Amino acid sequence: MSSDNDVSSVTRRHLFGTWRKQRDWSPLNVVGGEGCYLHDASGKDILDLSSMLVCVNLGYSNRAIVESVTEQIQRLPYIIPSMTTQVKAEVAKLLKEVLPDNLEKFFFSTSGTDAIEAALKIARLKTGRPKIVSRYFSYHGSTMGSIAASGEVRRWFVEHFGKAGDVVFAPPPYCYRCPFKLRYPECGIACVEVIDHIVKNEFGVAGILFEPVVGTNGVIVPPPGYMERLQEIARENDVLLIDDEVMTGWFRTGKWFAVEHWGVKPDILVTAKGLTSSYVPLALTAVSKEIAEHFEENFFAHGHTYEAHPVALAAAKAAIQEYRRLRIWENVERVGRYLERRLRELGEKHRSVGEVRGIGMFWAIDLTRDRRTREPFSTYQDKYEGRPVMAERLAAEALKRGVYVLGYVNNLVIAPPLIATEREIDRGIEVLDEVLKVSDQEARS
Numbered sequence: 001m002s003s004d005n006d007v008s009s010v011t012r013r014h015l016f017g018t019w020r021k022q023r024d025w026s027p028l029n030v031v032g033g034e035g036c037y038l039h040d041a042s043g044k045d046i047l048d049l050s051s052m053l054v055c056v057n058l059g060y061s062n063r064a065i066v067e068s069v070t071e072q073i074q075r076l077p078y079i080i081p082s083m084t085t086q087v088k089a090e091v092a093k094l095l096k097e098v099l100p101d102n103l104e105k106f107f108f109s110t111s112g113t114d115a116i117e118a119a120l121k122i123a124r125l126k127t128g129r130p131k132i133v134s135r136y137f138s139y140h141g142s143t144m145g146s147i148a149a150s151g152e153v154r155r156w157f158v159e160h161f162g163k164a165g166d167v168v169f170a171p172p173p174y175c176y177r178c179p180f181k182l183r184y185p186e187c188g189i190a191c192v193e194v195i196d197h198i199v200k201n202e203f204g205v206a207g208i209l210f211e212p213v214v215g216t217n218g219v220i221v222p223p224p225g226y227m228e229r230l231q232e233i234a235r236e237n238d239v240l241l242i243d244d245e246v247m248t249g250w251f252r253t254g255k256w257f258a259v260e261h262w263g264v265k266p267d268i269l270v271t272a273k274g275l276t277s278s279y280v281p282l283a284l285t286a287v288s289k290e291i292a293e294h295f296e297e298n299f300f301a302h303g304h305t306y307e308a309h310p311v312a313l314a315a316a317k318a319a320i321q322e323y324r325r326l327r328i329w330e331n332v333e334r335v336g337r338y339l340e341r342r343l344r345e346l347g348e349k350h351r352s353v354g355e356v357r358g359i360g361m362f363w364a365i366d367l368t369r370d371r372r373t374r375e376p377f378s379t380y381q382d383k384y385e386g387r388p389v390m391a392e393r394l395a396a397e398a399l400k401r402g403v404y405v406l407g408y409v410n411n412l413v414i415a416p417p418l419i420a421t422e423r424e425i426d427r428g429i430e431v432l433d434e435v436l437k438v439s440d441q442e443a444r445s
């Protein structure tokens with residue numbers, strides 16, 4: 001298989017393209033990567049403005065992770081979960097240093113989805129209650145339990161024959177298109193108060209599952225007071241707070257974990273992606289001391305062959321050390337502020353930009369056909385029915401111009417590797433400036 005054509009067409013024939021109709025899938029053949037750039041088979045450099053799926057936090061050429069993985073695979077490539085080895089203890093100690101300090105015990109798996117499944121099972125086993133409260137505009141994973149808890153269109157495909165799981169949905173803190181048509185702060189944060197109402201009126205709620213900053217569905221940062229009140233609601237009603245930091249963890253928002261912005265201490269924290277900078281699949285479900293103690297005398301009814309895989313843990317060990325060595329929070333602070341300024345300039349200039357919002361190095365451009373009515377170009381219904389959606393159209397245009405950006409339904413998600421420089425941001429903004437002309441043409445002024 002020497003030519004680009006062979007690689008793409010064999011892939012196309014034998015592998016599934018995910019979350020799409022297969023027709024028209026034509027995967028780009030990528031041969032390497034360095035820093036914030038990918039190299040494709042035609043010799044073109046592609047700037048990654050979204051860290052792929054908001055996961056390659058340290059870029060493509062981190063030597064420390066590569067060396068740590070290589071060393072571990074040579075020393076001991078696999079061990080059964082019931083045994084232990086040095087790297088397990090090392091990563092456990094590192095996690096204890098960086099996670100919210102109430103979290104005590106860890107379960108490792110291989111994807112964000114798996115880690116959410118574990119969290120849901122743990123919450124149900126601990127409380128003996130079946131229901132989870134989640135929110136619309138959330139994504140928590142692709143398997144039956146995690147997709148049932150996801151408040152967006154990807155769940156619709158498994159609900160043809162009835163409700164997927166024991167989940168009750170609340171509206172998200174989406175001020176730009178507030179579901180209650182209210183304005184902050186006069187709204188009294190109705191979207192969090194309704195969660196209190198749900199928990200009090202539903203029978204058997206085990207926990208509240210939330211992304212502290214909504215990810216794929218538009219980088220929605222909660223308004224001041226929201227997260228603090230959510231924690232209060234969980235405590236007052238004796239339900240668990242289940243924090244999905246699959247996307248927001250590992251300095252994406254400027255902190256180790258996004259809940260730190262609001263001083264929130266979750267009972268369960270789930271993360272993946274940046275845990276290894278995605279060099280090797282690894283995910284984590286971390287639980288409080290109280291939950292850990294429950295399982296001293298009760299069955300921990302969960303496990304995988306690849307639980308705590310030593311090679312993946314070696315990647316996590318190096319990644320955590322690299323975040324520290326690089327003092328990555330300083331780059332997120334400086335370049336994140338620059339990224340915000342440049343994105344807001346785009347917002348001023350392009351009439352199809354409804355809102356620019358975000359935190360740290362995690363931003364969205366929420367598109368609109370009409371700035372007055374805030375009407376979106378595309379909806380979940382469009383996605384469900386396979387109609388072309390605007391954000392994906394713009395992302396395809398950007399790729400033609402050498403910039404990869406994640407587009408989902410009506411939002412562009414701008415989340416470059418945390419090592420990005422101002423120059424790389426400028427290059428990305430230049431291309432976004434070009435492609436937003438496409439949506440501008442279809443917007444009403």
Ligand SMILES: Cc1ncc(COP(=O)(O)O)c(C=O)c1O
Pocket residue numbers: 053110111112113114116139140141142211215216244245246247272273
């Ligand atoms: C917030 C959140 N939770 C869970 C998941 C699922 O993770 P994975 O794709 O690794 O299964 C994702 C994936 O993007 C996510 O963004």
